[in-house]
Amino acid sequence: xxxxxxxxxxxxAEAPQGFYRVAIVGAASLxxxxxxxxxxxxxxxxxxxxxxxxxxxxxxLEALKDxxxxxxxxxxxxxxxxxxxxxxSDAESTRKNWRQVQKSGSAIVDLSYALEDEPGAAxxxxxxxxxxxxxxxxxxQPGPAVMAHPVxxxxxxxxxxxxxxxxxxxVAATVFEPASEYGQPGMDELHQQTVNLLSFQPLPxxxxxxxxxxxxxxRHGQESNTSLRGVHDRVLKHLARLAGNSLLMPSLLxxxxxxxxSHAFALNLQFENPVAPENISTALAGExxxxxxxxxxxxxxxxAAGQNDILxxxxxxxxxRSSVWLWAASDNLRVAASNAVxxxxxxxTARPRGxxx
Numbered sequence: 001x002x003x004x005x006x007x008x009x010x011x012x013a014e015a016p017q018g019f020y021r022v023a024i025v026g027a028a029s030l031x032x033x034x035x036x037x038x039x040x041x042x043x044x045x046x047x048x049x050x051x052x053x054x055x056x057x058x059x060x061l062e063a064l065k066d067x068x069x070x071x072x073x074x075x076x077x078x079x080x081x082x083x084x085x086x087x088x089s090d091a092e093s094t095r096k097n098w099r100q101v102q103k104s105g106s107a108i109v110d111l112s113y114a115l116e117d118e119p120g121a122a123x124x125x126x127x128x129x130x131x132x133x134x135x136x137x138x139x140x141q142p143g144p145a146v147m148a149h150p151v152x153x154x155x156x157x158x159x160x161x162x163x164x165x166x167x168x169x170x171v172a173a174t175v176f177e178p179a180s181e182y183g184q185p186g187m188d189e190l191h192q193q194t195v196n197l198l199s200f201q202p203l204p205x206x207x208x209x210x211x212x213x214x215x216x217x218x219r220h221g222q223e224s225n226t227s228l229r230g231v232h233d234r235v236l237k238h239l240a241r242l243a244g245n246s247l248l249m250p251s252l253l254x255x256x257x258x259x260x261x262s263h264a265f266a267l268n269l270q271f272e273n274p275v276a277p278e279n280i281s282t283a284l285a286g287e288x289x290x291x292x293x294x295x296x297x298x299x300x301x302x303x304a305a306g307q308n309d310i311l312x313x314x315x316x317x318x319x320x321r322s323s324v325w326l327w328a329a330s331d332n333l334r335v336a337a338s339n340a341v342x343x344x345x346x347x348x349t350a351r352p353r354g355x356x357x
Contacts, residue, residue: 019047020348023082023106025097026089027051027071030180030187031111034337035086042341045348052078054093079104083351084344087112088337090183098144107347108144109340113234115144123148123241126342127288127335128156132246138350145343149231150335151175151263152238154310157288158326160247162269165283170270173250175235176216176257178301181332182207182226187260194258208256217256228254261333262301267326274321277314284312284326304329308338 022039026032032053039046051071072078074097079085085106087094091114098115101108108115115121120143128148129136148156155173162168179190186207193203193213203211209221219228232254240249250267257264269280281291290309292299299311310330317323 019045020083020351021048021050021081022046022344023050023052023079023085023101025052025074025085025087025101026093026112028053029088029090029183030333031183031336032086032088034333035088035111035340038334038337038341042345044341044345050078050082053089076100076104079106082106084109084347086340086344087114102144107142107344107351109344109347110144110146111336111340113146113149116146116238118144120144121146123238124339124343125153125156125238125242126339126346128153128160128242130287131157131160132243136346138347142347142350145347147336147340147343148238148242149235150330150332150339151231151235152242153335153339154263154265154328154330155235155250155267156239156243156247157310158265158267158284158312158328159250160243161286161289162280162283163247166271166275166279168248168269169272171248171250172253172268174253174255174266176255176259176264176266177228177231178257178259178261178263178332179212180261181231186226190258190260210256212256213258215258218253220256228256259301261331262304262329263332264299264301264304265326265328265330267328268317268323269326270320270323272322275324277316277324280324280326281314284314299327299329301329305331306334307331308334310335 024032024035051069052074053071079101083106085101085108087110089112091112094110094112094114098108116123122143122145124145125148159171179186189204189207190212193211196203197213205221209224210217220226232252236249236252285291288309290311292311292313297303298313304311310328312326312328315325315327317325
């Protein structure tokens with residue numbers, strides 16, 4: 001076998017001093033691939049990253065740092081001596097495997113939302129927590145860390161930044177949902193619907209049970225196993241749990257858009273008195289938010305993809321000087337994965353390195 005091809009990375013009983021062992025469950029998923037990329041970009045101190053998934057992805061090759069790694073089957077023994085496990089799989093897979101992972105001593109970072117109501121689980125969004133001045137207290141044996149929905153993270157960051165400088169009286173938000181929020185099956189169905197429409201063929205509707213190609217809808221079909229109402233409720237629940245009474249909850253509308261990647265946001269902010277748009281831009285600018293000037297290309301799904309920042313432009317309210325519009329776009333997968341890896345970095349401060357757990 002080529003020395004650059006490894007079956008799941010390093011297989012030693014003890015990691016090199018100063019490094020952690022990591023497992024990604026759902027490594028073949030869009031979120032799983034993004035987590036692996038962010039771990040590499042942020043130089044997370046790992047000696048081993050195990051890529052795990054269900055039978056359909058077994059043997060698939062994935063690039064990991066400078067090596068090619070096999071995706072392996074999810075088995076209990078795969079979690080022996082693992083320090084951090086990222087669940088980027090679907091909720092069913094997370095619920096099936098997480099207790100075994102916890103029993104093995106691994107810290108858990110859940111991107112599937114399956115564990116959000118489990119006793120001892122903590123809802124996390126490091127980007128928003130820093131903005132709100134919340135201090136994370138490391139624990140030697142933490143419960144599962146469940147990542148907040150990326151829409152809750154983005155809305156919370158933008159609204160808290162503006163509200164701290166210019167109190168908001170009311171906010172209405174329309175969020176345009178991309179197909180990638182439903183994984184590769186959602187992406188494939190949007191693609192196939194587009195192809196079939198152009199060739200006058202019947203539309204596949206297994207994921208959405210409604211036409212999403214060349215169309216926007218406020219709800220999925222009755223036979224769909226996905227729900228925009230469920231997404232709406234989760235976003236507001238996560239936002240309320242993270243921000244408490246420090247943030248005005250938005251009036252929220254979720255729309256399924258015929259786009260593959262990145263969320264787009266249209267927010268109308270109402271203030272008690274007129275506020276200059278440039279003052280809103282100043283309040284927004286900072287870590288993880290890039291304010292786009294009128295002379296630059298406006299935020300959109302394409303230029304937001306792959307970006308670490310939320311792209312925002314501020315538009316004055318033409319008929320009401322006491323309101324402004326925000327038009328924003330952010331890479332949904334990158335927001336989720338970046339917060340997950342940062343969460344693991346914070347948890348690592350209380351976890352001994354290079355020892356058998």
